[in-house]
Amino acid sequence: MFPGIGTVVNVATVLLGSVIGVLVGHRLSQRTRDVVTDALGLVTLLIAASSATSVGDPAWSRAVGDSAPTLIVLGSLVVGGIVGSVLGIEQRLEAFGGWLQATLQRRARGGTGGADRQRFIEGFVTSSLVFCVGPLTVLGSINDGLGNGPDQLFLKAALDGFAAIAFAASLGWGVAAAALAVLVVQGALTLLGAALGNVLPPAELAALTTTGGLMLVGVALRLLRIRQVPVGDLLPALLVAPALTALVVSLR
Numbered sequence: 001m002f003p004g005i006g007t008v009v010n011v012a013t014v015l016l017g018s019v020i021g022v023l024v025g026h027r028l029s030q031r032t033r034d035v036v037t038d039a040l041g042l043v044t045l046l047i048a049a050s051s052a053t054s055v056g057d058p059a060w061s062r063a064v065g066d067s068a069p070t071l072i073v074l075g076s077l078v079v080g081g082i083v084g085s086v087l088g089i090e091q092r093l094e095a096f097g098g099w100l101q102a103t104l105q106r107r108a109r110g111g112t113g114g115a116d117r118q119r120f121i122e123g124f125v126t127s128s129l130v131f132c133v134g135p136l137t138v139l140g141s142i143n144d145g146l147g148n149g150p151d152q153l154f155l156k157a158a159l160d161g162f163a164a165i166a167f168a169a170s171l172g173w174g175v176a177a178a179a180l181a182v183l184v185v186q187g188a189l190t191l192l193g194a195a196l197g198n199v200l201p202p203a204e205l206a207a208l209t210t211t212g213g214l215m216l217v218g219v220a221l222r223l224l225r226i227r228q229v230p231v232g233d234l235l236p237a238l239l240v241a242p243a244l245t246a247l248v249v250s251l252r
Contacts, residue, residue, distance in 0.1 A: 003194060006144045006153025007186040011179045013161030014131065018176035021168025033170040040166045041223030044130065044216055051213025054206045063203035064248040069210070072244045076211050079244075080237025081230075090125075090232030097124035100177055116172075123174025127167050128181035129219050129231050131160050133212055138238070139205070141186040145193025153186070203249060204242035211241040 054060070055069045064072065084090070098121050131137070136159075140152030160182070168175040200208065215237065218229030 003145050003147060004187065004190050006140060006150030006157070007183060007190060009150070010131075010153055010157040010160055010186060011183050013157040014127075014164045014179040014182055015176055017161040017164025018168040018173065018179075021165040021170075021175065022172060024165070024169050036166050037170040037223055040163065041220045044220040044223060048213045048216035048220060051209050051216065054209040054213065057202070057206035057210075059202035060206035060245070063201075064245060064252070068248055069207070072207055072241060072248065073210050073214065075244055076207070076237040076241035077214065077234060080211075080240045081234050083236040083240075084233030085230070087236075088233075089235055090230040093125050093128065093232045094121050097121040097174060097177065100124065100180075119172050120174040120177070123167060123171030124177045124181075125174075125232065126171065126219065126222060127164070127175045127178035130163060130167075130216075131178055131182050132185040133215050133219070133231070133235070133238070137186060138189060138208060138212075141189030142193030142200075145190035145195075147194075200242060204245045207241040207245040208238060211237050 055073060057069075060069050098117060100120075102117065136152055136156040140150070140156050144150045144153055164175050164178075215231050215234050218231040218234065221227045221229050222231070
């Protein structure tokens with residue numbers, strides 16, 4: 001196998017799951033689709049909770065102090081959110097999703113509809129965030145690039161395939177477009193892993209995992225239609241968290 005095979009398999013499972021989901025979705029009532037989305041939101045909360053518990057990671061506490069991890073996560077989300085909102089990451093994701101949907105529909109039928117457009121955008125943005133935010137995305141891609149094997153990405157591919165079925169049943173073809181985000185994000189991280197030559201230290205890894213877990217809570221709130229948290233604008237926090245941890249370690 002070659003570096004990047006994990007991402008290739010992940011993209012394939014997202015596309016396959018999307019096709020199955022769309023085919024099943026046409027046979028489901030809107031109420032049933034909403035129930036499927038709610039179920040996925042609850043499972044996303046479960047995954048987020050398991051990731052967020054890394055705030056108590058002993059290696060992280062030893063490196064920065066017992067009270068510092070929570071403050072680092074807070075600082076990461078605040079700084080990352082400010083940077084993301086200034087850059088307009090959430091709006092850019094939505095704009096890209098709208099452009100892609102309009103292009104595909106124009107080629108297929110010669111026109112676009114407002115409701116379909118919004119559904120496509122929601123499917124693309126929400127699925128992209130779920131598929132691309134999380135410890136398996138970063139760790140799996142970097143390890144694949146390092147030549148340590150694609151096992152973690154194979155696991156993620158299986159999870160994303162089932163998630164794509166559930167998403168596409170409710171949100172349609174926008175979920176399939178999220179395969180492009182998976183390809184770009186995980187492909188870039190695989191190249192980064194090949195360049196780095198080693199993985200993140202345990203403390204920085206715990207910071208990344210915890211921050212990603214809390215961001216997944218925001219995704220879950222969107223799925224459950226509780227609050228439209230602009231998770232896209234928080235994405236820079238995934239870079240800020242390890243950097244802040246390294247800064248605190250160097251100052252101790």
